[in-house]
Amino acid sequence: MMTCMKFWFRLAVLSSCFAGAWAQSATSSADTPKKPSALDAVLFYQILLGELNVREGSAGSGFSIMLDAARKTRDPALFQRAVDIALQARSGEAALQAAQTWKKELPQALEPNRYILQILLALNRIEEAGHALTSSLNELPLSEQTAAIISVPGVFGRVQDKILAATVVEKALQKALTQPQTTASAWTTIGRMRRDAGQIPQAVEAAVKGHGADPQAQGPLVLSLSLISNASSTLKPMLDAAMKKEASAPLRLGYVRSLIGLQLIPDALAQLSLLNNKFPDFADGWLVHGLLLFENNRSLDATKSLETYIQLTAQSKDTEQLVGRVEALVALSKMAQRQGQIEKAKFWLTQMPANADPLKLASRQADLLTQQGQLEQARMTLAQVKTNTAEQALKKNLAQSLWLRENGLAPEAYLLVKNALTTSPNNAELQIELALICEKLKKYEEMETLLRQLMLSNPKEPHAFNALGYSLADRNLRLDEARQLINKAVELSPQDPFIQDSLGWVAFRQGEHLQALQILRAAYKIRPDAEIAAHLGEVLWTIGQTQEATAIWREGLQLKADNETLQETLKRLKIKP
Template sequence: MKRLLALAGAAALVLQAFAQQRPAEDAPATPPVPSAMDGELFYQVLLGELNARGAEPGAGFALILDAARKTGDESLYQRAVDIAFQSRSGDAALQAARAWKQAKPQSREANRYVLQILLALNRLQDTVEPLRTEIALAEAKDRASVINSIPRLYSRVGDKKAAANLVEQVLAEPLSNATLGPAAWTTVGRMRLAAGDTTGALEAARRGQALNARAEGPALLALEMVDPKTPQAEPIVKRYLEGKPQAEIRMGYARVLLDAQRYPEALQQLRAITAEKPEMAEAWLVQGTLLVQDNQLPAAEAALKKYVELSGGIRGEERNRGLAQAYLSLAQIAEKRKEYALATAWLDKIESSQDLVAAQNRRASILARQGRMDEARRLIRNLPERNPGDARAKLTAEVALLRDAKMYKAAHDLIAGAVAKDPKDVDLVYDQAMMAEKLGDMGGMEKLLRQVIAAKPDYHHAYNALGYSFADRNVRLPEAKQLVQKALEFAPGDPFITDSLAWVEFRMGNKAEAVRLLDEAYKQRPDAEIAAHLGEVLWSMGQRDRALAIWREAVLSNPENEVLQETLKRLKIKL
């Protein structure tokens, strides 16, 4: 019975080949194409299939490959390759693919099989000719796409440098071609980047862009390299954006800026996207979230509602998560305005179970703002814990509630209890140090921060917090400067650490340097605390009009900022 079933299955494969040669019943009548397969060949293929499925796949391979050579049938060549693959015989697969290519020299599929098998066998140098053929056989309109796909083909090659050199050799002619050059240089750049040659990749991006400033490939390549360590990449991206860029590339650049905490620049790019492509929902969502962070509530609300309006075009989990983020932000806006019923209504719209913790955190915040702290804490504590991360999120949320309500002792004790259970958690120890500072326990704060530094020497927040604390109290200024400079080594360009360094310089009497640093930090991040410091330094230098203007701007964006309010009160400033 099993043999009959196998025979039937093999026959079905052969009959399928015949069926593929017959026109569909509803197709226009055309003369039939005679099959090259006679009865003897039919039997040979049938026997080959039986052997391939049985105990002698080698014999089956030989029979099928011989039938392919006799008929010139590409489906039989492909079947021979498949049998060899199933038998884990790379050499046999290559033999069949090369025979196929020899019989059908214009077949891109045959050539592609040869190329992919050679790469799988790690015979890198043998891929030069089939790679050239792959490009040559492609239609002119598809050639750039074929060139762009090369890095993916060679992604598993062990010797990345040799692969990069080989591809560059094959692309020698397209590299100088005005039409194909940008794609070719982009591919060369990606190969160099995979080989660890960032300098070479940057040069490739520049040369590709020189051939066509509006080409996307060089800009995308440069975008992958935008980093403080490779400042040469960003001008390539910016030059592309000066033209009529793809909104997706501008969005990618905005994400890079967000990752680098360059929020004003990111916001500028997001506004450009929503102006150029107003139907791009994601840009409205990120823009709205950023504007909430900057306390620009009317603009944030408009952007988030626009996202909600456009979200109908998004499908699946992406839509659920995006809507949850939008509703959370809209609830936060309503909460800031003390419109608690509206805030709760926005939270009620969240359907994603994954965002339950965030939604309940916001509900708890609303309760706390209404003076119902016990209810707020119970709401957080009653959240389910599906994994260890949920327990940590609940702790963070409860501490935030207490901190915002200025219940520093309760927050400190809550964190201390968690630290007692896990004393190696440096993030918790750092949070405990910050609460100790709020309680005026400067010695305890310093001890905890030094504990963090000892456990994790690259924890830049601890260096910055300790250095700023010394500067703010106008003590141990040389040590404060060393600590903050150490923090900047680990997080170069961070606007808040730059602000700390400026405050040290101010305390040391270097006011001009303090203004320079604060201007740099405030331009990068117009935060109310940075504005408070910049205004105070300017005020001390007699630049009172500019100081007042900066303070007014800060009050509009974040009137509740503690450092700002303390500064204005101490200097007896009435805006």
């Protein structure tokens, strides 16, 4: 029973992903010879008898009668009906027999190729499917082969043995690799298959070869974007060179996102400037540019970019651009608030789309009210947000807890999160939030218990390791253990600037001041943040670079004047920057 069910599941998936990509190729006029104007009585009776057998539950007899009629007439419609009957009866071998007979009787027909390949894959006969793929591609007109080749990873996507699938497909594409029109697409498909099989070096090699075969082809470049984190030294120069040519706006933006993922922020900003200049009407480029400038504390330039995005999308009804408008307006409001322009900050919030996330809007309003000293109103603004789903309720609890924790109401945050955990006891975000509250309340044993439980249940969750490691380092306790925990967090999330901040801070606690300075400088460059500024400033102050320390602290105050770590650092060192 299980084997039969697996076959039908695979076949259903393969059929859905394959049919659309090859539909055009499968409708060649060579597939369908003219039908006779009328069936003779004997043949008509035979077809009718076959259908009656199927209806009465004798699918095997109906299949045999229909396939015999198809052979006699060489009618593609009857061959297809025979295949369908076998599929409905869940007989993969019979379906394969019918499709192969169809191909034998009508060698020029393309449609049976599709069925043969689908059925072989569903039967997990991968090497035979490779031979069928080779035949199918060879029979297609050269002009249609590229589209078919591009569809292959989706066709083979459900194969369990990814390495075998990649090897079989690469063998099937050998002829395509020798044809200039299809070389780039063939290497792209091979690269995708190798990547999905975990064979990263081979995938990178395929991307490079595909680009070398046709520098204008998009496929190898898109493949490179998915691999750049594994081979940036090889792929980044290639992508940089491609971006100097006529690359499309979406491809350029994809490269920018890859650079941001690698924390190559200056490179990402440079590419965004080129993108905005070459495609001034491409709204998404202005949004990403503005948000990245905002995160790097370049408010003036960020404001210009985000206002451009708002103008370009003023009449847009596109769902993604409406979400983008919300992000842009929130950032504009935050920048105005930083500059003390409270009314301007409020104005940006009045421009929110009607379907904007109410919690995101309420959080921003609460932040403004808090700065104005209207704490009770700020608290009520968050409390009054209505939620309709469990996910929305979770986000509301986290937003409320964060506000309570940051505004001297940690005991109430503790009760709130404890209550939320009764309905979502295994939620990692709630567990980490409770651990942070426990640290603020000096419930260190409970905090450590929570975080260690989270490490066991979610061993790939970097923030649990980082939170405990940082807490130990900040309290100057068990520093070797703290460093091990933070190193584990770095291993899990090497580009996270806040985890790098923890690494720099534990190095400082261990007396490695120059190493701490190097790590914290890099973290602050990636993400200007008040807490990182507090730590970087203290390291600079300790090694005697007091002027730079004071300048960094001033920047931190501009970023978030009420940051608790920064304020505590200045108070402890008796500094007024």
